[in-house]
Amino acid sequence: MTEWQDILKRLENDGGKLYEAYQGTSAQVRDDAIIIYFSDEETKKYANGLRQKLIKKLPELWKHKPIELKVGTPPAQETPEPAAQPTTAKSNRSHQSKTNALINPLQALDQTGSGDNTQPALEAAAKAEKTCSPIYKQLTEKTKQLAEETLEVNFLWRVRVGGMRGFQELLLPVLHPVYGVPYIPASSLKGAVRAWAKQNGESPTEINRLFGTLDNGVGCVQFFDAFPTKPCLSVDMANPQWPWVGNTVQYKPEPHALLSMEKPNILIGLAKTSRSQKDSNDVQTVKQWLEKALGAGIGSRVSAGYGRTKLSAGLPHYSSHSFQIWSQGMYGATPPAKENDYKGEVEFRPTAVRGILSYWFRAFALGLYSPQVCQQLENQVLGNLSQEGKVRIGVESQQKPSPNEICAYQGTILLEAKSADHLHLMEKLLCFASHVSGVGRGSRRPLHWNKPRMRGCHWELSYNILPCNQQQWKGLIQEIKETFQRIQQAGQPPQRQTPGNENNRYQDVLNNDAQIYLVPSAGMTHPQKIQNWQQQGNTPAVRGEALEVLYDNRFKGETKNKQIDRKEGNALVGGKLGIPSYVWIQSNFPENDPYQVVSVFGAGNPQRAEFIKALPKNSIQVYP
Numbered sequence: 001m002t003e004w005q006d007i008l009k010r011l012e013n014d015g016g017k018l019y020e021a022y023q024g025t026s027a028q029v030r031d032d033a034i035i036i037y038f039s040d041e042e043t044k045k046y047a048n049g050l051r052q053k054l055i056k057k058l059p060e061l062w063k064h065k066p067i068e069l070k071v072g073t074p075p076a077q078e079t080p081e082p083a084a085q086p087t088t089a090k091s092n093r094s095h096q097s098k099t100n101a102l103i104n105p106l107q108a109l110d111q112t113g114s115g116d117n118t119q120p121a122l123e124a125a126a127k128a129e130k131t132c133s134p135i136y137k138q139l140t141e142k143t144k145q146l147a148e149e150t151l152e153v154n155f156l157w158r159v160r161v162g163g164m165r166g167f168q169e170l171l172l173p174v175l176h177p178v179y180g181v182p183y184i185p186a187s188s189l190k191g192a193v194r195a196w197a198k199q200n201g202e203s204p205t206e207i208n209r210l211f212g213t214l215d216n217g218v219g220c221v222q223f224f225d226a227f228p229t230k231p232c233l234s235v236d237m238a239n240p241q242w243p244w245v246g247n248t249v250q251y252k253p254e255p256h257a258l259l260s261m262e263k264p265n266i267l268i269g270l271a272k273t274s275r276s277q278k279d280s281n282d283v284q285t286v287k288q289w290l291e292k293a294l295g296a297g298i299g300s301r302v303s304a305g306y307g308r309t310k311l312s313a314g315l316p317h318y319s320s321h322s323f324q325i326w327s328q329g330m331y332g333a334t335p336p337a338k339e340n341d342y343k344g345e346v347e348f349r350p351t352a353v354r355g356i357l358s359y360w361f362r363a364f365a366l367g368l369y370s371p372q373v374c375q376q377l378e379n380q381v382l383g384n385l386s387q388e389g390k391v392r393i394g395v396e397s398q399q400k401p402s403p404n405e406i407c408a409y410q411g412t413i414l415l416e417a418k419s420a421d422h423l424h425l426m427e428k429l430l431c432f433a434s435h436v437s438g439v440g441r442g443s444r445r446p447l448h449w450n451k452p453r454m455r456g457c458h459w460e461l462s463y464n465i466l467p468c469n470q471q472q473w474k475g476l477i478q479e480i481k482e483t484f485q486r487i488q489q490a491g492q493p494p495q496r497q498t499p500g501n502e503n504n505r506y507q508d509v510l511n512n513d514a515q516i517y518l519v520p521s522a523g524m525t526h527p528q529k530i531q532n533w534q535q536q537g538n539t540p541a542v543r544g545e546a547l548e549v550l551y552d553n554r555f556k557g558e559t560k561n562k563q564i565d566r567k568e569g570n571a572l573v574g575g576k577l578g579i580p581s582y583v584w585i586q587s588n589f590p591e592n593d594p595y596q597v598v599s600v601f602g603a604g605n606p607q608r609a610e611f612i613k614a615l616p617k618n619s620i621q622v623y624p
Contacts, residue, residue, distance in 0.1 A: 003029065003059075011057065014133045018054060021047040022508035028074045032134040034058075035068045044069050052609060066179060068136045085519075104180030105129045105233060105259075107171070119257040119333065122235045126259065129233040138269055139179070139227040147224055147269025148406060153294055153309045155397050157350055158236060160260040161188050161299040170379050173233075173259050176225070182233050182261050182491045186223035188298065189268060193286065196293035199314065203598050218342055221286045224269035235333040238312055242359065242507055247371035248501075249362060249507035251580055257333050260306070262426040269616060303383055303392040305350025311394050315416035317423040321430060322412050324400075325459035326447050326527040329407045330440040349410045350395035352440035356424065357393065358382055359507075360433045364480055366497050367511040368490045377488050381422060386558055391426050392416040405454050405533040406447065432476060434461050436516070436586050444580065446544055446587040446596065447527050449537025458527045458587055465588060468595040469517050473622035477510075477525035497603040508601040515603040516623035519616055521545040524594040545616050546585045546596040550574060555611045572607050582608055 004027040011019035038044040108128035212219030297313025334345040383389025397411030417423035438457025445456035500506035557574035575581035
């Protein structure tokens with residue numbers, strides 16, 4: 001082809017080994033790759049060693065295309081039909097789409113990265129990556145050819161190896177500068193393995209020998225950049241709902257779209273360097289360390305469930321907890337288009353588990369410490385963007401068969417901590433949270449049908465369901481407070497924290513203005529026994545005693561009745577759109593003794609006090 005001949009002429013003018021390697025070749029430039037044809041295998045191998053130098057000489061439009069070297073001649077090219085002039089805007093768009101059939105995520109971001117809303121650009125990048133299978137195939141083959149040992153790993157959930165600032169100061173994942181696809185740089189892999197080896201007592205001398213140092217140069221083992229074996233990029237969502245604003249925690253959802261690799265399958269290559277002894281086991285040693293390091297996690301947000309290949313503890317104190325959940329569905333960047341539509345991109349999000357534990361951590365801590373001390377303690381224990389915490393939370397889950405209206409999962413939660421007290425605190429908070437709230441969307445209500453859609457969530461730790469017993473509940477709450485005190489001694493009692501009002505909704509606090517009740521609900525039906533939620537899910541047997549009371553018009557969340565053009569409900573008890581309810585209700589099913597836990601915050605409010613009076617007479621107060 002003419003373009004390739006022009007490139008060869010430029011190489012000839014420059015002289016040197018590059019022209020010597022590629023002279024006499026022919027090339028086929030396709031949408032998905034550049035294929036260069038050689039007369040014999042020896043010449044091809046020689047040219048392969050100069051591939052990177054060739055890429056630098058290519059036109060900009062070609063630099064992001066993968067290059068494939070073959071022995072043979074190009075297939076006969078068909079004579080293209082004369083291009084018809086587009087007669088409409090629609091046909092013009094069709095012509096353009098064929099011209100730009102293959103663009104990688106980096107190119108897609110460059111083309112669409114403008115405007116105030118970043119999500120369309122991220123969606124375009126994820127869509128473009130779906131066409132990159134040929135690139136991944138070539139990179140997989142290249143790694144297998146060059147590496148001495150390979151490790152193919154599947155990640156449990158999402159992976160995000162942070163990279164560069166893009167438009168709108170958006171933090172993008174690492175996208176390869178040549179191929180434009182997501183990957184894990186060799187330096188990130190090497191850093192993760194080195195850190196794991198140090199934390200797990202491997203010899204510093206051996207670590208430096210294998211990985212090298214700034215003073216002594218390269219080590220004995222080389223890491224290759226690691227690429228997915230197939231498309232996996234998708235739009236993700238981070239949505240902090242309760243940020244610190246000064247000395248208060250306010251309800252202020254701020255969704256941020258981002259890109260991450262979703263359950264990627266990634267191939268990692270390792271090879272000896274010239275410093276390694278010929279018969280050594282250096283590569284095998286590093287491969288074993290690498291497997292263990294990836295189990296503990298790589299990339300950002302590991303403490304929230306990202307970047308793990310398995311639930312493998314990386315901290316000295318840990319415990320596993322099996323769970324089941326039935327919910328109205330968790331969604332990331334693509335929720336259902338309508339409230340009663342179940343077609344959104346549903347996924348179990350480990351960040352929701354971390355979020356609910358963080359919520360109840362604050363609820364207890366703000367009742368024990370000043371806001372300043374609480375914020376410092378939260379950063380110390382749970383970490384933040386610039387500070388590693390004392391604990392990590394990992395989740396492995398799988399979806400269970402269930403009626404179309406609900407999403408059901410089962411799995412394991414791994415709690416890790418740097419000290420026994422920190423682990424004990426998280427274990428007790430997990431037990432508490434699973435009894436008083438759901439997780440993710442609808443966490444303040446038990447699971448039920450509220451026409452025209454599902455509402456609420458039910459989850460339980462499979463082995464640990466507390467009975468409806470006042471002493472055991474008081475003991476759990478006291479144990480949590482005492483563990484907080486062992487970690488951080490409380491000083492003067494903090495000032496009274498209120499949950500706020502319609503204009504400023506603040507974090508719920510377990511202080512003397514909060515009350516928790518156990519409400520026996522004989523005959524209440526477990527979610528797994530419901531076959532048809534639209535027929536059975538709105539009955540008293542599913543709602544339970546406490547939710548029946550809350551759904552009285554005096555207390556339920558405020559909504560607008562379109563039929564009579566009037567607002568109904570009570571925003572200061574059940575909340576309303578944009579104002580989370582002041583009342584949490586969760587169903588529990590110990591053997592033959594079902595009950596609900598009702599938590600009321602700001603119980604001194606007259607309307608919430610009226611709700612408490614309306615609870616069944618046999619309700620048992622366990623807090624204060």
